[in-house]
Amino acid sequence: MIRNVLERSYAEVVKKIAALGFLLNIAVIVTLYFSSNVRLPLFFYLGVQAFEVGLVLIYKALIELLQRRHGHESMSLIIVEDLSEFDLVNTLRRIYRGRVTVITYSSEKMKKLMGKADNIYLAGSLTSEVRNMVVTCCTLKNKRVYIIPEAYEIAVRKSRFAYIGDIPAFLMESYQLTDVQKFIKRSMDIALALSGIALTLPLFFFAAIAIKREHNGPVFFRQVRTGLNGQLFKVIKFRSMVVDAERDTGAVLAKENDFRITKIGWFLRAFRIDELPQFFNVLAGSMSVVGPRPERPIFVEEFQKRYPDYHYRFSVKPGITGLAQVKGKYSTTVENKLKFDLMYLVNYSILLDLKIILETVKVVLNWEQAKGIKEEQYRKFVDVKEPRKRHVGKRIVP
Numbered sequence: 001m002i003r004n005v006l007e008r009s010y011a012e013v014v015k016k017i018a019a020l021g022f023l024l025n026i027a028v029i030v031t032l033y034f035s036s037n038v039r040l041p042l043f044f045y046l047g048v049q050a051f052e053v054g055l056v057l058i059y060k061a062l063i064e065l066l067q068r069r070h071g072h073e074s075m076s077l078i079i080v081e082d083l084s085e086f087d088l089v090n091t092l093r094r095i096y097r098g099r100v101t102v103i104t105y106s107s108e109k110m111k112k113l114m115g116k117a118d119n120i121y122l123a124g125s126l127t128s129e130v131r132n133m134v135v136t137c138c139t140l141k142n143k144r145v146y147i148i149p150e151a152y153e154i155a156v157r158k159s160r161f162a163y164i165g166d167i168p169a170f171l172m173e174s175y176q177l178t179d180v181q182k183f184i185k186r187s188m189d190i191a192l193a194l195s196g197i198a199l200t201l202p203l204f205f206f207a208a209i210a211i212k213r214e215h216n217g218p219v220f221f222r223q224v225r226t227g228l229n230g231q232l233f234k235v236i237k238f239r240s241m242v243v244d245a246e247r248d249t250g251a252v253l254a255k256e257n258d259f260r261i262t263k264i265g266w267f268l269r270a271f272r273i274d275e276l277p278q279f280f281n282v283l284a285g286s287m288s289v290v291g292p293r294p295e296r297p298i299f300v301e302e303f304q305k306r307y308p309d310y311h312y313r314f315s316v317k318p319g320i321t322g323l324a325q326v327k328g329k330y331s332t333t334v335e336n337k338l339k340f341d342l343m344y345l346v347n348y349s350i351l352l353d354l355k356i357i358l359e360t361v362k363v364v365l366n367w368e369q370a371k372g373i374k375e376e377q378y379r380k381f382v383d384v385k386e387p388r389k390r391h392v393g394k395r396i397v398p
Contacts, residue, residue: 155309218239222235225297236281238268289353292318
């Protein structure tokens with residue numbers, strides 16, 4: 001735990017401690033309220049939380065000062081098959097402090113750098129021989145190894161040990177939920193959807209009025225998506241783009257600084273208000289509150305060609321939120337989103353659903369995670385024309 005805190009940036013440390021302190025404060029407030037007549041002022045809890053954050057940051061700063069004086073700089077080493085694994089490099093440089101080095105497994109410097117690195121990451125399609133060698137070496141030297149899994153390796157986690165005569169084997173089981181799990185999940189979906197609609201009803205009125213005032217057109221937007229077992233359904237959202245946004249281009253993923261998105265649309269997307277009407281999809285049974293995000297059929301067809309395991313996502317109903325949404329971003333690669341979805345299926349439980357719902361509240365306040373996909377990322381998957389701008393009155397829209 002302490003080692004993990006020292007390696008992260010100050011911003012990450014503050015966010016983590018603040019979130020943990022908030023939950024602890026809520027627990028203390030509830031406990032005191034029901035157990036005694038003690039009533040402490042709000043500033044007491046805020047002061048305690050600020051003290052916790054300050055104490056850890058001071059400790060972190062002192063340790064880093066000692067490390068610099070003794071010439072020790074934290075280093076993360078990424079071992080890849082080729083030098084095109086830039087997503088992991090950029091992520092580590094953004095989150096962790098210290099030096100990030102990336103090399104190929106065939107590099108002569110690999111063993112020397114492994115001895116200096118604090119954390120070692122194995123990414124890409126490395127052979128089992130390379131992985132075994134690195135893991136064995138790092139285990140003997142008490143170093144931590146992070147393995148970026150392939151999709152099939154995530155599926156292995158759901159397997160159980162079996163025997164074929166005198167041969168050991170892994171028995172792969174279905175991603176489908178049991179009948180009991182389906183019943184509990186459906187009951188929870190109905191309760192959460194009704195509660196969600198009741199609690200956010202004022203936002204429905206706000207969004208409808210704002211959309212109409214800025215750009216006349218329909219308030220709601222319906223679009224065909226792929227759901228459970230590949231069945232098609234229409235998802236409903238608040239309209240965040242101009243009318244006929246894809247008239248000249250066909251299906252196009254939303255990108256950063258996408259000029260098709262209206263001003264109120266940016267606001268609705270930033271706080272996920274445009275997703276609220278999907279509670280009605282949940283009541284209708286075509287979606288769940290938690291699950292893989294529903295994708296458009298044209299993109300599903302394209303992604304299935306590139307990722308053979310993509311069809312496993314359709315083993316459960318798509319969700320308003322999901323593991324990929326709380327742990328990733330809108331611009332997270334399709335491959336990594338798929339891995340998050342498979343991890344959700346492998347580790348499914350009601351408690352996991354509740355945890356994702358709680359984390360969604362935190363994600364809603366993070367505008368960074370709502371940004372559209374970068375142009376260069378999108379072109380890796382689908383060839384698409386740049387939307388042509390056309391003039392409507394004094395405005396320029398697609």
